[in-house]
Amino acid sequence: MHRRIIVPSALAASLLLAIPASAADYVPGAPGIGDSYYPTAGNGGYDVSHYDLRLKYQPATDLLEGTATILATTTQNLSRFNLDLGLKASEVRVDGRRASFKATGEHELEIVPAVPLPKNRQVTVVVRYAGKPSEFKVGGWSAWHRTPDGGVAAQEPDSAAWWFPSNDHPRDKATFDVSVSVPDGTQAISNGVLQSQSSRLGWTRFNWRSNKPQAPYLATLAVGKFDITTDTTANGLPVLNAYSKDLGDHAGAARASIERTAEVAEWLEGAFGPYPFNALGGYVPNVTSGYALETQTRPFYSPRQFANGSNVSVVVHELAHQWYGDSVSVRDWKDIWINEGFARYAQWLWSEKEGEGTAQELADYVYAVRTAEDPFWTVKPGDPGPENQFHIAVYDRGALALQALRNEIGDEDFFTILKGWPQRFAHGDARVADFVRYAEEVSGEPLAELFDTWLYEPSKPAAGPSAASPARTAAAPVQPKSWKKIAATNGVHEHDHR
8 A cells, every 4th residue: 555645735626716706816707808999889708709689679569588698718817897788787697596787887797707707618698678778878879770660780899789799809709599570561681691581470480690709899780671682692691682562763783783792792702701701691771870880790771882883892891891891800999901991992892893992093093183292091900090980091092002002012922822811810819910920921021111101190191002103193183984983982981989
């Protein structure tokens, strides 16, 4: 018989393993995820993997009732944690046990579980809640649109708090199941694929699934009466487009634009690589806003986008975001250029493809028509500030940066980068600095100075995106044929963001 001898240090270690962490080792999760522009956006202490939303919405009263089941993993020892929610919670359970909770701040739901949660623990959180989304405002701002026949959730930089509890920041993506019950004769539109629908006792339930990671602000809900068209792409992806039945004079132009979604997506695959999601489409509710939004797999379009006729350019912009902004999202909202600069450049490439002006001609025109004194040049696309997050310079000067890159490294490396980037960071997030490093890696060239000139200097660059371009020195720059349609989308994301 051999007696095991435990030396003092080993004994101490074994005792530490046997003793559970003290209360002092458990601390609250941060009420913000750490975004430099929006400190209260998102939350710390956990990562969400899936949202299961079971909702009931009454268009006549704007009453939304919901049960959200959230699957998450703790990233620290948690004594309490927050969710972002503007509606009123009535019950919260964590791993099946009732948790205490209270509303704090503008949109925080502060939750204290019955038992503290250790790090790396898989957790199930169930929140029952209800309210009228149109009555919830943040500084007078709303992400919820009331329509004559229902309501719509679609906004940026956040919209989730108006209709479900979440960790509302692009840094924490998750898959979604959205099940919505609405009165018969009314439809509920959301992201991804419609799995099923059924009717009972005057209500119809629609079950949607988005099976790839999705930022909470890219989740959308539209309830109303729609004309719906369906199809499949050559690759077998389902296409679903929805148009409010009361679009009036805008109806024809909206359809003429959005029914080209599959065609545009197929073309974008040639520039950006394989389409990253499980469905395609778009929807146009009867809202009074003027913007569009890249809600994942099913972009939102305001009718006013088509006030002057069809405009496929806006469809190009929002579908380009499926790669740049949705699959690869911003790590921090100051990195907005990796969304908007690329979506605008996609419009320039579409113009080139349609024979209505090359990307170089558009770049020359943008550079020439803005004098050095124009405040446009003081906005830095690489870090524009929250007040300028959706400034036209982020779009046009952001696209100029890409044309300058294309001219510097040549088409072969440039288009290799455009295709490779969405693959390198697929279904994740990234910073502007990550793109700069990736472009240098692919091209083998030092590019920091080029990007600094076009993204960070608060002045007009001394030379245009192509110093050899004759159009740049012309007294009266020639306006490309596509310019008016592209310019018509300048307000594509101009809305009452925070």
